[in-house]
Amino acid sequence: MDFSSWLDQYSDTFMNEALSHASSSRLAGEVPVGAVIVDEGVIVAAAGNCRETNNDPTGHAEVLAIQSAAKVKGNWRLSTCDLYVTLEPCLMCAGAIINSRIRGVYFGAFDPKAGALLSLFGIGNDPRLNHEFHRSGGHLAQPSTELLKDFFQERRIQPD
8 A cells, every 4th residue: 555545544543533632632721732643553642732731832732742752662753753733833843843853744724823834834845954744734624623713712702
């Protein structure tokens, strides 16, 4: 089976797992973003946002999943791993992706205000950087987008 047919077959499974972590983050009062790291078809790490819970500006799902995957694999180089995330990564997360040597990133919702892979910047295919990676957006975009929209709509109508 070639890589593109493998991706078509399994990407929804991994994105659904990321959505599950995003939903858990939402229940904890966090912006609902979830991330899953897959190594050769096996989930090795997953996380949801926890910036508010941990009072940590770096508590993005992608960073937490990368940290966890590095511990599980016993290596900071995640060159055989792919990241599935419900929202297009920001610049900070794109930097972590580059530094961890992730092979590919598949995301759900595009982020026109902070997306660093395709929306605002082209991190991942800039030959001036020390690592390039595959980027693909729009995977289960509708449920990813709806989860975010619902969260922020609820936040706007709740009194302080």
